[in-house]
Structures are given as C-alpha cells and as structure tokens.
Amino acid sequence: MFYVADRTEMQEIDRLTIEEKGVPGILLMERAAITVLEEINSRLKSINADRKLKCLVVVEGGNNGGDGLALARLLYQQGDIVHVCYINGISRVSDSFSYQLEIAKKIGIQVTDHIIDSDYDVVVDGIFGVGLKRDVAGIWRETIETMNGLGGFKVAIDTPSGVDASTGQIMGCAFKAGMTVTFGLNKRGLIFYPGCEISGEVVVRDIGFAQAEVDRVHPVAYSYNRDDLCMLPGRSDSSNKGTYGKLAVIAGSRDMSGAMTFAAEAAYRMGTGLVKIYTHIDNKEIAGVRIPEAVLMCYSNKDEAEQCARDAMEWSDAILIGPGIGKGDAARSMVEYIMCEAVQTVIADADALNIISEKPDILGRHRGPVIVTPHIGEMSRLTGVAIPDIKKNILEVCKDFSMEYNVVSALKDARTCVSDGRDVYINTSGNNGMSTAGAGDVLAGIIAGLVCTGLGAYEAAKLGVYIHGLAGDMAAEHRGRNAMIARDIVSAISEVIKGAEHDGQQ
Numbered sequence: 001m002f003y004v005a006d007r008t009e010m011q012e013i014d015r016l017t018i019e020e021k022g023v024p025g026i027l028l029m030e031r032a033a034i035t036v037l038e039e040i041n042s043r044l045k046s047i048n049a050d051r052k053l054k055c056l057v058v059v060e061g062g063n064n065g066g067d068g069l070a071l072a073r074l075l076y077q078q079g080d081i082v083h084v085c086y087i088n089g090i091s092r093v094s095d096s097f098s099y100q101l102e103i104a105k106k107i108g109i110q111v112t113d114h115i116i117d118s119d120y121d122v123v124v125d126g127i128f129g130v131g132l133k134r135d136v137a138g139i140w141r142e143t144i145e146t147m148n149g150l151g152g153f154k155v156a157i158d159t160p161s162g163v164d165a166s167t168g169q170i171m172g173c174a175f176k177a178g179m180t181v182t183f184g185l186n187k188r189g190l191i192f193y194p195g196c197e198i199s200g201e202v203v204v205r206d207i208g209f210a211q212a213e214v215d216r217v218h219p220v221a222y223s224y225n226r227d228d229l230c231m232l233p234g235r236s237d238s239s240n241k242g243t244y245g246k247l248a249v250i251a252g253s254r255d256m257s258g259a260m261t262f263a264a265e266a267a268y269r270m271g272t273g274l275v276k277i278y279t280h281i282d283n284k285e286i287a288g289v290r291i292p293e294a295v296l297m298c299y300s301n302k303d304e305a306e307q308c309a310r311d312a313m314e315w316s317d318a319i320l321i322g323p324g325i326g327k328g329d330a331a332r333s334m335v336e337y338i339m340c341e342a343v344q345t346v347i348a349d350a351d352a353l354n355i356i357s358e359k360p361d362i363l364g365r366h367r368g369p370v371i372v373t374p375h376i377g378e379m380s381r382l383t384g385v386a387i388p389d390i391k392k393n394i395l396e397v398c399k400d401f402s403m404e405y406n407v408v409s410a411l412k413d414a415r416t417c418v419s420d421g422r423d424v425y426i427n428t429s430g431n432n433g434m435s436t437a438g439a440g441d442v443l444a445g446i447i448a449g450l451v452c453t454g455l456g457a458y459e460a461a462k463l464g465v466y467i468h469g470l471a472g473d474m475a476a477e478h479r480g481r482n483a484m485i486a487r488d489i490v491s492a493i494s495e496v497i498k499g500a501e502h503d504g505q506q
C-alpha cells in the first residue's frame with residue numbers, strides 16, 4: 001500500500017518536517033535536487049559517464065524553482081553545460097530560492113530571463129510544483145509552450161508545471177514531461193488523467209520527510225501494489241465448498257445472457273464455493289453450456305422473479321444483483337426487495353443501479369453491507385451530477401456518495417476510486433483494452449467472489465478492483481489491447497492470483 005497525497009497534505013508534511021522537526025527546507029531542497037540528478041544520470045549517462053549534457057533548467061521564484069537551481073548547480077559541478085531561465089514573474093520569492101540563486105550566479109551559471117534556443121539534451125521544469133494555484137497564463141504559458149517545443153529529455157521536478165497536484169486537471173497549459181521525479185509521496189495529480197499522461201514516467205523519491213509526519217497527516221488516498229495481493233483470503237486443507245461461500249448472482253434478462261456468465265465465472269475463478277444464477281428462463285440453455293458449474297433458478301414473470309429474490313436471500317451468503325437484468329417490472333421488484341431486505345452483503349451493479357437511481361431512497365434502507373459499482377454514467381444518474389463534473393472530481397464524488405448512503409462505492413473509470421466514505425483507494429492497475437463490453441460484469445463477479453471467500457465489503461471492493469486491473473493487464477499481454485474481450489479478463493484471473501495463494505484459516 002502506498003499513500004497518494006494531494007496539494008494540502010503534501011504542503012502540511014513539508015511544514016511539519018521543517019517547522020516542527022527542525023529540518024531546514026534548504027536541506028530537503030538539496031536532497032530533492034540530488035535525487036533528480038541521479039535519475040537523469042542513470043538514464044543519460046549509464047553508458048558513457050563522461051557524456052557532457054547540454055541542459056536547460058527553467059525556474060520561477062518558489063521552492064520548486066529552488067529545487068531547479070540546486071539541480072542546475074549539481075549538473076554544472078559535474079561538468080555539464082547548464083543554462084538557467086528564471087522567469088521572474090511572481091512577486092513573492094521564497095528565501096530558499098533567493099539563496100540558491102545567489103550561489104548559482106556566484107559559481108558562474110548563466111541565468112537569463114528568457115529561453116535561449118538550442119539543442120538541449122535535457123530540459124528541466126522547475127517552474128511550479130505543488131504551489132500551483134490557478135490557471136497558467138501570460139509569460140508562464142508562453143514559456144511552457146516554448147519548452148514543449150524543444151527536443152531533449154524532458155524532466156519535471158515534483159509535478160509538471162500546469163498539472164493540478166490534487167486532481168490531475170490541466171490548469172490552462174502544462175509541461176509535457178518524459179519523467180517526473182516527485183518527492184516523498186506520489187501525488188493524486190500524477191495518477192489521475194489527464195495529469196498522468198503528461199507526467200511521463202513517475203519516480204517517487206524519498207528526500208527526508210519523516211514517516212511520523214506522513215502518519216500525522218494521514219493522507220486520505222492510497223493505492224495498492226503487488227505486495228497487497230497477500231490480502232487474498234487463504235484456503236484451509238480441511239475445507240469443503242461451503243467454506244468458501246454461496247453466491248447468488250441475479251443477472252441476465254431476455255436479451256442479455258453474457259453478463260451473468262462473466263460475473264458467475266469470475267466469482268468462481270476467485271475461489272467461491274458455490275454460485276447460483278437467478279435469471280430469465282430464456283437464458284437457461286446458454287447458462288448450462290457456458291457455466292455448467294453454476295446452479296440455476298429461472299423466472300418467466302414478475303411473480304417468479306420475486307420467488308427468485310426470496311430464494312436468493314434465504315440461500316446465499318452474498319448477493320450480486322444487476323448485470324444485464326434490464327429495467328422491466330421483474331427486475332425492479334427484485335432490486336427493491338434485495339436492497340431493502342437482504343442482511344448479507346449485496347453487490348449492486350449495472351441495471352440495479354439504474355433502477356435505484358429512479359428511487360434513490362432504496363439505497364438508504366439497506367440492512368446489511370452494500371457495495372455499489374457504478375461507472376461514471378451510472379454515478380451521474382445516481383447523483384444528478386453531470387459526467388464532466390464527476391470526471392474532474394471522481395475521488396470526492398466517490399467518497400461523498402459512500403458517506404451519504406453508508407455504502408462502499410467503486411466508481412469505475414480509467415482510474416477507479418473505491419471509498420467507504422472515510423478514505424479512498426485509487427486504482428492504478430488496468431489498461432484501455434478494458435474499455436470493452438462485459439468488463440464491468442467481470443469486476444462485479446471478482447468483488448463478489450472476494451466477499452464469499454472471506455473479505456469484508458470494503459477490502460473486497462478495493463482488492464477486487466486491483467485484481468481486475470491486473471487481470472486486464474495480463475489479458476492485454478496475451479491478446480493485445482485491441483483484441484482482448486471480457487472473457488480474456490476472466491481467463492487471466494487465475495494467472496494473477498495463483499502466485500499469491502496461501503494456506504490459511506477460514
């Protein structure tokens with residue numbers, strides 16, 4: 001697990017380290033510059049350590065610029081050719097910046113207020129870091145556009161200037177980096193789109209912030225890496241299929257049979273003991289062929305659908321409802337009954353969410369844990385917030401919705417967020433090949449499977465989203481991002497989780 005900071009959290013960690021622990025800011029700045037130097041050297045001088053680089057370092061008068069000046073000095077002292085462009089447009093110049101500027105000038109680095117056109121090997125952006133507060137315009141915009149037009153290896157210090165460190169939104173215009181070296185913690189703006197697309201390779205380097213300060217600030221957002229697969233529930237030698245849960249999948253309708261099979265198979269692949277599919281009678285044959293491991297109960301009218309919902313409630317340990325059920329009377333009646341009566345964990349996806357959005361009070365009446373898995377369009381219907389506004393604030397929307405309804409929400413997008421209303425997981429696995437029909441049904445099945453095999457609702461949703469992305473990455477490796485389809489994601493689940501399997505108590 002690693003924390004992902006926003007602007008204010010990072011500024012507070014800076015402040016606590018400097019003011020309360022007494023670590024001089026200038027010391028942090030030197031470490032920051034050394035880490036960027038190391039990253040540049042390891043990429044451009046690994047074959048020939050004597051290679052002389054022609055470097056442009058563009059700075060403004062804040063601490064990001066101070067980092068830039070310290071880096072310029074280190075490059076110069078190791079024998080590279082360095083030109084510094086100091087824009088000199090902001091009125092409040094930081095003390096550390098002034099200090100660095102004095103040294104730079106004294107040791108003979110050329111500093112001008114404009115970019116000298118040349119063939120640079122390295123172009124460094126030390127204009128704005130986490131202090132960026134408003135849209136980039138005027139002289140700053142012109143400078144960034146000029147820098148984007150230059151060749152060479154583009155390096156951003158801490159954040160590319162113009163990227164909002166908290167949201168990843170572009171503030172008017174932004175430096176397009178090949179690498180961003182960011183300090184202490186990763187930043188939300190370097191993970192969310194479009195910020196992540198222009199940050200290039202993101203390298204997170206420690207520069208001496210104390211863990212105690214990070215813990216005190218306790219950033220709201222975090223993400224997983226492969227070590228977190230150890231959270232997968234273990235399997236016990238003395239188990240039987242009842243040990244790993246009974247999952248009711250209420251899915252599929254007359255015209256939609258794929259959703260139920262994707263979800264059911266994904267749940268089985270995650271280790272669920274028994275899956276029972278409740279679906280329209282027209283899907284009976286296809287379910288038997290596509291997923292013979294599942295038990296089946298079918299309905300052909302609203303009364304029978306209601307019987308199915310009652311059976312699901314009595315029989316199962318967890319209920320997944322929604323994929324492909326449509327919005328007919330039978331579906332509405334099942335959704336309302338399950339959402340209001342179930343005491344076991346309910347995973348509500350797809351059409352269940354569309355039905356709920358017409359009667360949102362249903363969601364407030366749940367008796368057991370609820371996980372909702374809307375994509376942005378479904379969240380827009382649930383909240384009435386326009387899609388572009390959700391996209392800009394996906395983390396807050398996810399957190400606020402979860403808090404309002406006391407549910408776990410997995411708000412699906414290229415960077416899915418999962419929240420329980422208190423903190424937020426940001427997912428970094430997955431790829432654009434997953435923008436394919438049925439990928440969401442697979443996710444719902446994976447999460448349901450994790451609930452059945454023993455995880456709590458919040459952990460199941462977070463780990464499920466992470467595993468789903470890894471399976472998508474594996475599918476892309478096998479098939480390519482164009483050709484992969486939802487079934488390939490299901491097939492890849494076993495490859496993702498088999499390395500992390502362990503024995504354990506249930």
Ligand SMILES: NC(=O)C1=CN([C@@H]2O[C@H](COP(=O)(O)OP(=O)(O)OC[C@H]3O[C@@H](n4cnc5c(N)ncnc54)[C@H](OP(=O)(O)O)[C@@H]3O)[C@@H](O)[C@H]2O)[C@@H](O)CC1
Nearest residue numbers: 025028029062063064128129130131132133134135136158
């Ligand atoms: N604290 C530390 O000692 C350490 C900090 N470190 C480094 O410092 C960075 C943070 O430094 P920072 O807080 O000085 O802000 P920074 O990003 O340099 O911005 C400068 C100023 O720009 C201005 N401004 C904002 N938006 C603008 C706009 N659109 N157009 C025009 N002007 C705009 C705004 O000033 P304003 O005009 O609002 O008064 C702002 O104050 C951090 O990312 C890391 O690299 C590390 O070395 C570790 C130690």
Ligand SMILES: Nc1ncnc2c1ncn2[C@@H]1O[C@H](COP(=O)(O)OP(=O)(O)O)[C@@H](O)[C@H]1O
Nearest residue numbers: 375413414430431432434435437438439440441
């Ligand atoms: N560009 C992308 N990068 C990462 N994940 C993606 C991308 N596009 C889609 N996904 C993931 O694929 C799934 C698509 O779900 P959804 O939109 O509900 O599809 P469907 O309704 O067709 O099943 C989500 O989990 C989403 O996060």
Ligand SMILES: [K+]
Nearest residue numbers: 125128157159
């Ligand atoms: K920068």
